[in-house]
Amino acid sequence: MARVITVAVVDDDRMLRDGLRAWLGDVPDLRLVATAATVGELLADPSPHRPDGPHGTAPPQADVVLLDLVLRDGSDPSDNIRRVLRTGSRVLMISTVPDRSRIIEAIRAGADGYLTKDHDLPTLVAAVKDLAEGRGAHSTELAFACAYDDSPARPRLSPRERQILLDYASGMTLKSAARRAGITVHTAKDYLDRVKAKYQQAGRPTYTKLDLALRVREDSLDGG
């Protein structure tokens, strides 16, 4: 893939934003185009937060937004995710502690992946690339949250989906989990994608036109 993937970071911790900037600065195929403390700040961005590139022009659209699960401005995580998704970016959630009910909420709201912040750079880069290329990003912590989701609204999983989910959640690679289940890696990944899709489907809200108009107005108000 020769194309450079554009990335934005929304996190209320400045140290973490700076850290990611330094980290991603060394990755050839990725370009960090914006960092912000809140989603409102990211969407309003008249470009003061852009780490590089010529000032004054509109920032390029980020392919993938790394979004902190819980922001200090008290904004609703699901709301944050939906606002970012409406801009056309895909959302990779990150957080310090795997707070399971919130992870589930985030996936329901349409986030495409979830990672805790203690992963090494290659894992993070791999997840970002997966998302940018339209594949689903998977992680043990996300699989664990889904596998042990005991909320009443959890979707029904088939026994096969459940087994792959549990094995992957235990830390096995997808390849080993597939071997254990006697299926191909490709099928195993399909199962994980399907589990995530079930969550996203269950959480998809049915917007009315009025709702959408309100959201657009909210966004532009934040921006002003």
Added chain:
Amino acid sequence: MVLALQSLPLRRIRALRATTSVRSGTHRAQSFLIVATLLYRGSHLTVAVMAVAHRPWHLPLQHLGLAAALGMSALVYGTALRRGWFDPRHIWADVVVTGCVLPLALCAWGGVREPPTIAWAMLLGGSASATAAIALDRLHALAVVALLVVTHLIGYQAVDATPAVIVGHLNSLVSSAVMTYAFRWYLLRQGRLLDEANARALEAEAHKARYAERLEHHRALHDTVLATLTTLAAGAVDANAPEVRQRCAREAAYLRRLIQQTADEVPHREIGAALEEAVGSVESLGLRVTAQYHALPAVPPEVAAALGHAVREALNNVRRHAGTGHAYLTATGDPDGSGGAVVTVVDRGPGFDPARCEPGLGLRGSVHGRMTEAGGRATVDTAPGEGVRVELRWPA
């Protein structure tokens, strides 16, 4: 880093709770009331037996009546002693049979027309009203006393008893009921007060235990995270030095596990504490452990110890053979909700061929052995190039 998450006071509270739940104050008051009314009925039955046995006239109905009274008493008090309290239906049956039918039947067909010959049957009405007053609700108890008074009035009038005998007897019927009712009221109130005092003491003890636990956590945090942060803040060390970063990562992992373990509303610390020790021991040797816990069940201490031991062996195996420096640990309640536990230790190293390669002594001896001993089971799943997955299950 190694931290015993279960503190002693918590264990003591559990033991205390176990003993008090068996015999609460209310329960004791009820047991006492059963025994007291049983003795009262016993005294009446003694009189009845002597009366029937020593009378010169041997009338079959008297024997039959006595047998019925003994049978009803056995039913009422036997059940109460077995179940812990009276069955209202038995009380009503006793009142009707021994309290009403028996004296009336003796009057009608007993062939005797003198007050002393039915006195023993009348006497049983006293203990019937006493028991009804404590075992039935107020309205039913009043109905029972009224019914007994009317029946006994009719019975004594049928044998031409003197007013003094009648009034004396009716007085004893009513006062038996009033007395036991008052006893019950007082004893249950005392029992409740005792229970409340006990609950308060338990709550205080639990509070103290939580405080001790928090202190323990604080001490652990003080020795690890706080010390590291303070040193870094002082600028005395190079934050980028590999050993400093390693230490930071280790302590961050510890905080993550701590948060997961204390997330459950009713935390059972046995497994968590055992695993924490195992993780701590290998972390200090340089193995990175990603741990995820969910709804850890309460297990006997020897099971927690076996799980801890097996996990330590499995983690050591990862450290020695996987070559990745990274292990994944999960511990959860059995998904089928049976109260069991499932623990997995996984690595993404080279694995081995289970058909050709004897698993190391660690896996075979320590992991399998310890789990089997504790009534659990260990399964090793691996293939060349695919890491090793050790699953521990309890019960097997």
